[in-house]
Amino acid sequence: MFNQLHFYGGVHPAEGKVAHASPIATPPILESYTVPCAQHIGAPAQPVVQKGDKVLKGQLLAKPNGFVSAPVHSPTSGEVVELTTCLGPMGNQIPAIIIKSDGEDKVAEPMPLLDPANSAPDELKQRVGDAGIVGMGGASFPTLVKLSPPPNKPIDTLILNGVECEPCLTADHRLMLENPDAILAGARACATILGVKKVMLGIEANKPDAVALMTERAAKFDIEVHQLKVRYPQGAEKQLIYALTGRVVPSGGLPMDVKCVVQNVGTAAAIGEAVTLGKPLYERVTTVTGTPVVNPGNWRFRVGTFYREAIRLSGGVKDDVRKIISGGPMMGLSVCSLDIPVMKNTSGILLLSESEIVQYEPHPCIRCGRCNDNCPMGMMPGILSEQIENMRYDLAEEWHVMDCIECGCCSFGCPAHRPLVQHMKRAKAVVVAKRKAAAAKKPKA
Amino acid sequence: MNTDLENNEIKMPDVSRLIISGAPHYHSPDEIRGIMFMVILALLPACLAGIWHFGIRALWIMLLTVASAVSWEVLANKVMKQRLSVGDGTAILTGLLLAMNLPPTVPEWVCVLGAFIAIVLGKMVYGGMGYNPFNPALVGRVALLLGLPSIMTRFVPPMHSMWDWCSAANTVTQATPLVLTHATPHTRAEIVVDYMDLFIGHCSGCIGETCFIALLVGGIFLICLNLIRWQVPVCYIGTVFIITAIAHRVSPSDYATPLSHVLSGGLALGAFFMATDMVTTPLSRAGSVVFAVGCGIITSVIRLWGSYPEGVSFSILIMNALTPLIDKATAGHPFGTVRTAAQEVGK
Numbered sequence: 001m002f003n004q005l006h007f008y009g010g011v012h013p014a015e016g017k018v019a020h021a022s023p024i025a026t027p028p029i030l031e032s033y034t035v036p037c038a039q040h041i042g043a044p045a046q047p048v049v050q051k052g053d054k055v056l057k058g059q060l061l062a063k064p065n066g067f068v069s070a071p072v073h074s075p076t077s078g079e080v081v082e083l084t085t086c087l088g089p090m091g092n093q094i095p096a097i098i099i100k101s102d103g104e105d106k107v108a109e110p111m112p113l114l115d116p117a118n119s120a121p122d123e124l125k126q127r128v129g130d131a132g133i134v135g136m137g138g139a140s141f142p143t144l145v146k147l148s149p150p151p152n153k154p155i156d157t158l159i160l161n162g163v164e165c166e167p168c169l170t171a172d173h174r175l176m177l178e179n180p181d182a183i184l185a186g187a188r189a190c191a192t193i194l195g196v197k198k199v200m201l202g203i204e205a206n207k208p209d210a211v212a213l214m215t216e217r218a219a220k221f222d223i224e225v226h227q228l229k230v231r232y233p234q235g236a237e238k239q240l241i242y243a244l245t246g247r248v249v250p251s252g253g254l255p256m257d258v259k260c261v262v263q264n265v266g267t268a269a270a271i272g273e274a275v276t277l278g279k280p281l282y283e284r285v286t287t288v289t290g291t292p293v294v295n296p297g298n299w300r301f302r303v304g305t306f307y308r309e310a311i312r313l314s315g316g317v318k319d320d321v322r323k324i325i326s327g328g329p330m331m332g333l334s335v336c337s338l339d340i341p342v343m344k345n346t347s348g349i350l351l352l353s354e355s356e357i358v359q360y361e362p363h364p365c366i367r368c369g370r371c372n373d374n375c376p377m378g379m380m381p382g383i384l385s386e387q388i389e390n391m392r393y394d395l396a397e398e399w400h401v402m403d404c405i406e407c408g409c410c411s412f413g414c415p416a417h418r419p420l421v422q423h424m425k426r427a428k429a430v431v432v433a434k435r436k437a438a439a440a441k442k443p444k445a
Numbered sequence: 446m447n448t449d450l451e452n453n454e455i456k457m458p459d460v461s462r463l464i465i466s467g468a469p470h471y472h473s474p475d476e477i478r479g480i481m482f483m484v485i486l487a488l489l490p491a492c493l494a495g496i497w498h499f500g501i502r503a504l505w506i507m508l509l510t511v512a513s514a515v516s517w518e519v520l521a522n523k524v525m526k527q528r529l530s531v532g533d534g535t536a537i538l539t540g541l542l543l544a545m546n547l548p549p550t551v552p553e554w555v556c557v558l559g560a561f562i563a564i565v566l567g568k569m570v571y572g573g574m575g576y577n578p579f580n581p582a583l584v585g586r587v588a589l590l591l592g593l594p595s596i597m598t599r600f601v602p603p604m605h606s607m608w609d610w611c612s613a614a615n616t617v618t619q620a621t622p623l624v625l626t627h628a629t630p631h632t633r634a635e636i637v638v639d640y641m642d643l644f645i646g647h648c649s650g651c652i653g654e655t656c657f658i659a660l661l662v663g664g665i666f667l668i669c670l671n672l673i674r675w676q677v678p679v680c681y682i683g684t685v686f687i688i689t690a691i692a693h694r695v696s697p698s699d700y701a702t703p704l705s706h707v708l709s710g711g712l713a714l715g716a717f718f719m720a721t722d723m724v725t726t727p728l729s730r731a732g733s734v735v736f737a738v739g740c741g742i743i744t745s746v747i748r749l750w751g752s753y754p755e756g757v758s759f760s761i762l763i764m765n766a767l768t769p770l771i772d773k774a775t776a777g778h779p780f781g782t783v784r785t786a787a788q789e790v791g792k
Contacts, residue, residue, distance in 0.1 A: 249781050312457065
């Protein structure tokens with residue numbers, strides 16, 4: 001089973017994974033951490049601490065506010081100095097709790113240890129929720145929700161996503177090499193929760209060492225490891241499911257509609273540690289890279305570490321930095337400040353220099369069809385973008401704009417430098433707003 | 446804490462220099478100018494073959510047509526109060542393609558007029574590059590062919606020796622191989638078709654269309670660069686081959702052999718460089734195949750039963766007109782969906 005599985009479309013940007021050989025480093029304890037309460041999709045967590053409270057490492061700082069939400073835990077021991085807001089990567093203010101470290105890093109009583117294979121599924125599921133685990137690949141969807149499919153959606157396959165198709169990022173790669181057992185423990189816990197037998201791990205073929213190690217370690221747990229073709233966006237949920245199982249997630253549907261649940265390997269490792277070590281999620285592996293960075297590398301940052309500290313720990317910069325990106329170069333968000341904290345979903349901090357940030361002026365479409373060929377969703381971005389330019393959101397909706405996964409392959413390859421994916425993001429927002437308005441109108445009528 | 450010391454040593458990014466923009470932050474190096482340059486490069490072998498076969502005057506016509514195409518575009522930009530668009534290279538390409546579609550005997554004013562029709566009426570009046578429904582070079586050629594038929598069909602035999610090449614332009618006219626086989630069915634048996642001559646372009650015709658091998662080399666170059674789809678020339682030439690083969694099989698005395706049809710006339714130029722024009726042909730691979738087969742059928746019908754000996758230009762222009770419909774009919778449906786009713790009726 002070592003033929004390279006793949007999906008249709010996609011692009012192959014320069015990989016730039018310069019930090020792939022740097023072992024995960026542990027930063028020193030910082031003076032303070034700014035821990036956001038909204039590190040996940042859904043309602044922000046509700047603080048349970050007051051200004052002046054003493055907290056321990058791993059202690060609950062904020063509790064989930066509703067089902068689609070997740071708790072937040074303290075990254076170190078110390079004192080709550082302020083309940084305030086901080087800048088998020090989207091450029092918005094989000095509620096945050098500032099912890100001043102006491103330098104002792106005293107650990108709170110861990111949660112009772114569980115066995116990933118033999119504990120009760122409900123107990124394991126409870127633990128995933130209590131440990132504040134969210135999707136660490138980037139979407140930061142609360143994992144508890146993903147592991148709670150409705151009863152009418154049976155699940156038969158758990159897929160672990162070790163693809164890391166974003167250029168430059170190496171965090172998942174290093175994690176697979178350095179902590180495979182936590183990933184496997186997490187995978188087994190998820191399998192127990194979902195009651196599935198079949199567990200598959202997909203890794204892009206540019207990480208042969210990770211494929212070899214995971215194959216060796218996974219063999220005794222009956223977890224299949226598959227090598228996948230190096231093609232962006234191989235790690236997109238729908239594309240990964242198709243490559244591994246041949247199943248097609250229906251338009252507008254979720255992986256559970258084809259009996260699959262996908263978990264990032266980082267998430268799996270966090271689940272593994274939560275279950276076997278009783279440790280909540282307050283730190284993650286993040287790649288700090290880019291040509292201007294003096295020492296690109298992978299770090300186990302605690303949540304609430306400012307990008308400023310992350311860059312300083314990496315030796316600072318040797319070049320003029322024109323862009324700082326939270327995430328990878330294809331889907332990451334460019335940020336405007338260094339005072340943005342690392343969150344549960346910060347897979348990378350990428351710095352780009354002057355020579356890498358060519359700014360383009362869009363030309364008219366020359367209908368070369370590259371966006372069609374590149375689109376992993378089989379859409380027609382060129383036609384959609386013209387419809388959207390003409391504000392024909394109704395037409396765009398009919399031409400399936402809502403299926404766009406925003407991977408950016410269309411914009412990447414467009415020789416006319418048209419902002420294709422940017423158009424689609426706008427159209428999706430307009431269509432969502434329209435649908436919401438229609439839904440709000442219905443009950444009154 | 447020695448952070449102050451570290452601050453002095455470590456250079457940090459300057460926040461005021463940061464740019465905020467939407468993803469993706471990487472872009473492939475491709476750009477329109479580069480694509481046009483590659484297509485022009487791919488046309489060079491055929492240009493050189495044209496100069497070799499028809500003399501230095503062929504070069505003069507090509508230069509003049511390209512220069513007038515660029516000038517007309519600049520003028521149109523000025524009149525339309527647009528930014529200059531000649532930098533994208535499309536005017537040069539259109540001018541060159543038009544020149545390759547002219548017989549080597551055309552007077553200079555025809556080159557200038559043809560460039561005007563191609564650039565201004567074929568492209569700029571629609572808004573410029575990307576908005577023209579028809580291939581501009583073919584618009585120019587067909588307008589000249591219909592308006593000035595005697596000038597546009599005055600073909601000369603190719604050069605036979607270096608002596609010819611150095612001497613003044615040839616004044617003896619000669620019908621193209623297609624004209625011979627088209628107009629005089631009863632004499633077909635007497636016409637000896639030398640496939641090798643057709644293959645290397647040693648026959649009368651337009652400047653850039655006669656040399657099959659040079660066009661083939663350029664076409665393969667473009668296919669290797671993934672700038673054109675191999676399906677287009679294969680389906681176009683294949684369709685012509687099949688239809689003419691059937692006709693020839695049914696009545697060898699009335700219809701020329703399929704190989705002579707494939708090798709002669711503007712088929713190779715059309716199949717590799719005109720039916721693959723990005724702006725005026727379908728977006729999807731499936732649509733391209735439909736387009737190419739349609740071109741092949743129309744070309745064959747015109748050549749076999751039409752009143753013109755050659756049908757490549759007409760067929761491509763007719764299929765250009767159908768491109769929006771082909772696009773709608775062949776619109777793919779996204780991963781995980783079924784085609785919607787709106788797409789079915791081509792809304």
